Amino acid sequence: MSLGPDHLSYPRRRRGYDHDLYAYAAAPEQPPLAWPGGARLAVWPVIVAEFFPLTPADRPFRAPGHMATPFPDYRHYSARDYGNRIGIFRLLDAFEARGLAVSVAMNVAVAERYPALLDAVRAGGHEIIAHGTDMNGTIDGSLPPEEEEAIIAATRARWAALGERPAGFHAIARSQSFRTPELLLAHGFTFTCDWVNDDRPWRFANGLINLPLNHELSDRQIINICQASVDSYAEQVGDAAQCLASEGGRVLSLELTPYILGLPYRIAVFEQLLDTLLARGDSCFATAGAILAAFTAQER
Numbered sequence: 001m002s003l004g005p006d007h008l009s010y011p012r013r014r015r016g017y018d019h020d021l022y023a024y025a026a027a028p029e030q031p032p033l034a035w036p037g038g039a040r041l042a043v044w045p046v047i048v049a050e051f052f053p054l055t056p057a058d059r060p061f062r063a064p065g066h067m068a069t070p071f072p073d074y075r076h077y078s079a080r081d082y083g084n085r086i087g088i089f090r091l092l093d094a095f096e097a098r099g100l101a102v103s104v105a106m107n108v109a110v111a112e113r114y115p116a117l118l119d120a121v122r123a124g125g126h127e128i129i130a131h132g133t134d135m136n137g138t139i140d141g142s143l144p145p146e147e148e149e150a151i152i153a154a155t156r157a158r159w160a161a162l163g164e165r166p167a168g169f170h171a172i173a174r175s176q177s178f179r180t181p182e183l184l185l186a187h188g189f190t191f192t193c194d195w196v197n198d199d200r201p202w203r204f205a206n207g208l209i210n211l212p213l214n215h216e217l218s219d220r221q222i223i224n225i226c227q228a229s230v231d232s233y234a235e236q237v238g239d240a241a242q243c244l245a246s247e248g249g250r251v252l253s254l255e256l257t258p259y260i261l262g263l264p265y266r267i268a269v270f271e272q273l274l275d276t277l278l279a280r281g282d283s284c285f286a287t288a289g290a291i292l293a294a295f296t297a298q299e300r
Helices: 074-097 108-113 115-123 145-161 180-186 219-225 230-247 267-278 288-298
Strands: 041-049 103-106 127-130 250-256 283-285
Touching (some): 041 074, 041 230, 041 288, 074 115, 074 267, 103 108, 103 115, 108 145, 127 145, 145 180, 219 230, 219 250
Parallel strands (some): 041 103, 103 127
């Protein structure tokens, strides 16, 4: 059966990009970037602190990492709850033992439900990135505009009630609509990290900054999805650091999941990886704020 003439027709289809959200800029066209202290590579760890409600919502879709078996799914729920009770403190301890401040992308529901965890993040001098409301707060193009704006507005308002005003927004599942960049700016966010099309920051046409948080190097992708060992994870991160440092002006982003890397049989390898990266001599560890400050100071 042949396809009809409208099979490849859809809104915004045209030559080149199918949107006006940002301009194309391939690696040879990008001006060089320098990181603090003359580092060739900025290492950007991001701990994700997530609250998975016992009953997942499937509209617009179920978030990655959500429970999948019949409810109430205590086995998977409690495995994820382990991350917020135990695993994340192992990760925070690993960074603080090395004098490192990192970014923590946190569902606001986590901050509301677990004040001791929010206190620990604040006490360590870590940076908070707004990670939506909870893991049922997904966004995509099928969501009515008022519902999408309600999620973003609620995220901002609930953080404000806790005395925080995060500059960055990390969407659940890195999923956005064509409206999201404008809505983020309208509600006071200055950067997002959901578009993974580069190894360095860039700007949307409306001025919002994107700092790509690499999906392929996330522990969830390598260890849970690809079923690789934690040793393989550390090797792949090391290989990425070597490549990116050789190019210069790049960011090695590490999305870290407490219920995955924070387990007792993985944390030692992760700590060894931190020591290896610290010993490189051509790299610096930085929060999103520090990376973006360097980026904006060098913009042309």
